[in-house]
Amino acid sequence: MTEDCLQLRGLRVMALCGALPEERVRAQPFELDVDIGADLAPSGETDDLGDTIDYGEVCAAVCAAAEGGQFTLMEAMAQRVAEVCLEADRRVLWVTVEVRKLRPPVPQHLSTSGVRITRDRQ
Template identity: 40%
Template sequence: MSTDRITLKGLRARGRHGVLPAERELGQEFVVDATLFLDLAPAAAADDLTLTVHYGELAQALVKVVEGEPVELIETLAQRLADVCLADDRVRAAEISVHKPAAPIPLPFDDVIVTIQRSRP
């Protein structure tokens, strides 16, 4: 895996993911961290945006997934987000963390986070 990476941290979007009916009905904020592993040398050498991942476009694509079709598990949401990242052939691997700070837990807590790593075969 390349040690070069692009990280998008703290991307916020509202989604209706969860097992409970209230989560589906009311929705809540989700926070996404995405790290893409790829070779950044070609883009750096040429100073050319077309040779790397455009993180603004990536952010929009990830938000579209969070705001899109609801799923019960944030594990499933994380997989869908990883699939978006790996759709670019230059990306060798991706690490996705989905934060659910308003998870329905009746105890004091800071955050619930699911993190997955996916790579090309």
């Protein structure tokens, strides 16, 4: 695996994700961080957008996947986002996705709940 990494931080989406009945019908805020492993040397040398992964396109695809789906578990949302990232560009070697629920439905004072997964090209 290359150590080069494109980092996307704090992408906010409104999505249907949760096990409780109200979470199944009312979108709630989530924050995503996405790390994309790819060889960034070519774009570092050429300074040409065509030689790298367009993070604007990745953000649009991630938002569409998260906001367009309905998930019971954050694990499933993270898996779908990872699949979209791996499909977005053949140069993507691996992806790490963090999904954080910004309003977890628990009685304790909990800022966020979340998951982190890493998937690679197989």
